Amino acid sequence: MLVVEGLTKKYGKLTAVDNLSFTVKEESIFGFVGPNGAGKTTTMKILATLLAPTSGRAWIAGEEVTGNPGRVRQLTGYMPDFFGVYDDLKVGEYLDFYGASYGIPAGRRKRIVNDLLELVDLAHKREDYVDSLSRGMKQRLCLARSLVHDPALLILDEPASGLDPRARFEMRELLKELQAMGKTIIISSHILPELAGMCTHVGIIEAGRLVVSGTVEEVTHQVRAGRMLEIRVLDRAVEAEALLKTQCGLIEVKVNGDLLEAPFTGDDVNLSNILTTLVGAGIPVVSFSESKSNLEDIFMQVTKGVVQ
Amino acid sequence: MRGIILNPVLGKEFRSRMRTWKSPLVISIYLGVLSLITLGYYWTRQGPITYTGFGPEVGPQMYVMLAVFQLLLVSFVTPAFTAGVISGERERQTLDLLVCTRLSATSIVLSKLLASVSYILLLVVASLPVFGAVYFFGGVRLSEIGQVFVVYLMTALTFGAVGVFCSTVFKRTQVSVVITYIIVFFFLIGTAAVAVFMASISMRSGSYPSTPFIAYLNPVVALFSTFPGQLGQGLFLREFQFIFGGPVPVGVPPGSGGAALPSVGLQPWQYNFIGDAVIIVVLLGISIQLITPVGRFSWVKRIRHRKRMPVTVEIGTADARERHAD
Numbered sequence: 001m002l003v004v005e006g007l008t009k010k011y012g013k014l015t016a017v018d019n020l021s022f023t024v025k026e027e028s029i030f031g032f033v034g035p036n037g038a039g040k041t042t043t044m045k046i047l048a049t050l051l052a053p054t055s056g057r058a059w060i061a062g063e064e065v066t067g068n069p070g071r072v073r074q075l076t077g078y079m080p081d082f083f084g085v086y087d088d089l090k091v092g093e094y095l096d097f098y099g100a101s102y103g104i105p106a107g108r109r110k111r112i113v114n115d116l117l118e119l120v121d122l123a124h125k126r127e128d129y130v131d132s133l134s135r136g137m138k139q140r141l142c143l144a145r146s147l148v149h150d151p152a153l154l155i156l157d158e159p160a161s162g163l164d165p166r167a168r169f170e171m172r173e174l175l176k177e178l179q180a181m182g183k184t185i186i187i188s189s190h191i192l193p194e195l196a197g198m199c200t201h202v203g204i205i206e207a208g209r210l211v212v213s214g215t216v217e218e219v220t221h222q223v224r225a226g227r228m229l230e231i232r233v234l235d236r237a238v239e240a241e242a243l244l245k246t247q248c249g250l251i252e253v254k255v256n257g258d259l260l261e262a263p264f265t266g267d268d269v270n271l272s273n274i275l276t277t278l279v280g281a282g283i284p285v286v287s288f289s290e291s292k293s294n295l296e297d298i299f300m301q302v303t304k305g306v307v308q
Numbered sequence: 309m310r311g312i313i314l315n316p317v318l319g320k321e322f323r324s325r326m327r328t329w330k331s332p333l334v335i336s337i338y339l340g341v342l343s344l345i346t347l348g349y350y351w352t353r354q355g356p357i358t359y360t361g362f363g364p365e366v367g368p369q370m371y372v373m374l375a376v377f378q379l380l381l382v383s384f385v386t387p388a389f390t391a392g393v394i395s396g397e398r399e400r401q402t403l404d405l406l407v408c409t410r411l412s413a414t415s416i417v418l419s420k421l422l423a424s425v426s427y428i429l430l431l432v433v434a435s436l437p438v439f440g441a442v443y444f445f446g447g448v449r450l451s452e453i454g455q456v457f458v459v460y461l462m463t464a465l466t467f468g469a470v471g472v473f474c475s476t477v478f479k480r481t482q483v484s485v486v487i488t489y490i491i492v493f494f495f496l497i498g499t500a501a502v503a504v505f506m507a508s509i510s511m512r513s514g515s516y517p518s519t520p521f522i523a524y525l526n527p528v529v530a531l532f533s534t535f536p537g538q539l540g541q542g543l544f545l546r547e548f549q550f551i552f553g554g555p556v557p558v559g560v561p562p563g564s565g566g567a568a569l570p571s572v573g574l575q576p577w578q579y580n581f582i583g584d585a586v587i588i589v590v591l592l593g594i595s596i597q598l599i600t601p602v603g604r605f606s607w608v609k610r611i612r613h614r615k616r617m618p619v620t621v622e623i624g625t626a627d628a629r630e631r632h633a634d
Binding site for chain 1: 315320324328402409411
């Protein structure tokens, strides 16, 4: 669906995006992660045909972004991180206006507007002025606006920023529904646990460069080169640490009170042996588990806090 | 062209402008000011001629006064309506959303200009009853009023284009409005001042003062050149003729104040329209290019290098196209 090849954007001496290359498959949700100033918004604006790259190319469904912006706009729905609304328009009029701007005939627009308002749960607000909506409702309305022309690719820049937990949950459910409807989604967010639960693919960007990308599992594997073992004991943590250090597959052991954490490269047989050894030595083990992949940990691990 | 005229931006602008109480208020104030000027003039003329009635020059003079005053009002109002059309979208953070639709930059810019100028024309049309009072006194033909209204249209379009251009160049509306007013002020006063200066230099050098072209950019000059010769005498037609030469007071009989000056072929209002047309095309052209984020001068780029997508990607692309078409 999306191919980015050597994309670079420079503002004078500042390089906002530096030789960025990645691909996004159809019907996937690609989480674009990075610290502030990493180049996420710049990349998304280039893909939405709102910025011309200094060099490099990008194709959306085969159409080159800079070569055929009109066609690309038809294929993409863009939701910026900060956006305004026309406060003198009603909710229905707002969507109708954008529908007309995408060249949808008046006869079809009414049905599309109704469907979209149902989708984002704003049908009851149809006759209200846009300005009277809450932030969460405006975010949903803007998402509906980006869908008005039925694009194949959604480019969503921080769609959940500033939303309360319930509104974030609703937004997440909405995006999953859109994915189920066959949309490909690129989404940037700072709320990493949310992305981890939603995205099929992740790209971590820092200082304009893509540090790592792939499926969440691939990225986890690339970064950690193994699994993380978490063992909680009732007491005798120091003794347990000494015992663990003698075990095969454990690289180093960190003790944090009653919790022992250790990166583990062995197989399940080794894992079973470790537990047997601990219990056999009389260590009071409360829990013995493998920690789930945590995008936040990965993010902290691969980024260095470099900001352009 | 139909797409440009009947596009959603134009419809939205009309709806937004006419939806609030501001529009009727602006029209009321505008007509109120024009009516007060007309009544004021009527009262000043009425005092000394209570028993003898009005002279034949009263109607034409009232017409000239109204026409000039309305031109100044149009010049004053136009920047207020146009100097924020693009910068306002930028400040509201709606410009990106508009640009990434299928609407072309040309369509957006022209719609914004047409919406603003249409509203100004509404003000001008609404003033027709005030102009109707001139008929009460006689001395002015409908075609002459029509000509004056064309000058208003060109002036509104020109100053509107200046406003749109400034709102595209400057990010903040306040700055755009100020700069637009400065430029409009230059058109109204600056061109006249420069023309006088150039004419005086020309006279000092002993040669006959010819009309500097910059004078024709002044809408007041264009307006005066549409008045029949006998109109406005005693106001400032002769002064204008002295400054600008040429056939400014069209139809002034020989010997009555400068009609002996050589004709320059086209009328000043015709020169003015040509100058205005050039300004409008250039400023709108630049504005369109400035708000086109990607694909500026795309036809040049297309000729220079035809880029192809990597073959491996093209395979997936065909599928994607089919899927999207479905």
